[in-house]
Amino acid sequence: MAVTLGPSSPDADIHPIATGPAKEIVEKHSIQKTWIVLEEKQIPYQYIEVNAPLDPSSLLSPNPRGAIPTLYCPQPDGSKPLYESNIINEYLEDVFSSHQPHLFPLDPYKKARAKIWVDFVTSRIIPSFNRFLQAQGEGEIAKAHNEFLGHLKEFIDAMDSSGPYFFGEDFTMPDVALAPWAMRLWLLDHLKGGLRIPEPGEGGEDEQIWERWREWVDAVGSRNSVANTLSEKEYYLPIYKKHPRLSDLSLL
Structure with missing residues (x-):
């Protein structure tokens, strides 16, 4: 798990990087439910670390809740954000339906x-x-x-x-x-x-x-x-x- 911290942050003493197997994929943290789906279905993705409470990043500004995870989805008029991990996971299952495994039953x-x-x-x-x-x-x-x-x-x-x-x-x-x-x-x-x-x-x-x-x-x-x-x-x-x-x- 990694967080973007300044020296005066109340979390400055928390271990700043991912460890063990997680470090092998990305040296940062993630919302794990959506990360699991991306890995299960082998969906190509770009991982960008944001510490939502401390970093009012422009990456979160289009998200009205300023929350993570936020998924940016290609649309004809530009990338649009999705948020809430369960909603994101359903979207990934629908859009990448050809990717195995199916994480919702077909029945x-x-x-x-x-x-x-x-x-x-x-x-x-x-x-x-x-x-x-x-x-x-x-x-x-x-x-x-x-x-x-x-x-x-x-x-x-x-x-x-x-x-x-x-x-x-x-x-x-x-x-x-x-x-x-x-x-x-x-x-x-x-x-x-x-x-x-x-x-x-x-x-x-x-x-x-x-x-x-x-x-x-x-x-x-x-x-x-x-x-x-x-x-x-x-x-x-x-x-x-x-x-x-x-x-x-x-x-x-």
Whole structure:
């Protein structure tokens, strides 16, 4: 992860470059969901690093929210911006439909279901992850922990039982949507006493759910598009400790 920093920046002490496999692709950070799609579909792209909160770059000025990711799309009257990672990902899937793999199922019903669960990640899982990360005090932490695990279990229960991905053998947009957060859940071990998912054989009535979860995490984490867009763990923790109230952790 890289940020453009001046000497007086409050983030000047945060590690400034991508590390590990992510460094092999680009020596900077990205919004990982869209980066995963670009890598999965092998879409040629130019990566431009912008630190949105500190750098009011002209690259962001056409975006009314001044947010990242921003994708500049060639149009007859010039390049036009798109923003919001889920919208960008749908656009990339439509425009580069000849690029494999298809990240939405071709079956209309399954495609609609995929969109439902992408939205579930965005509207339920990620906000509850943020609340868990921000919770203070034993009671608030316990409530946030139960809420987050409840949403996670609902997502797992909707998965195809054959695995390893959400729709079985095919890696699709619901997997993309959750992957960045799933790969960062280890942070909770350092910040909130851990996620406390039961160990194998200790899940009780939820044993099959957590077995399916471990299968999914292993499969998603081993995909090149996910592994190669992660920095080394040691550089994430200082960011989360410094900014526990980040409203959009996809920035990491």
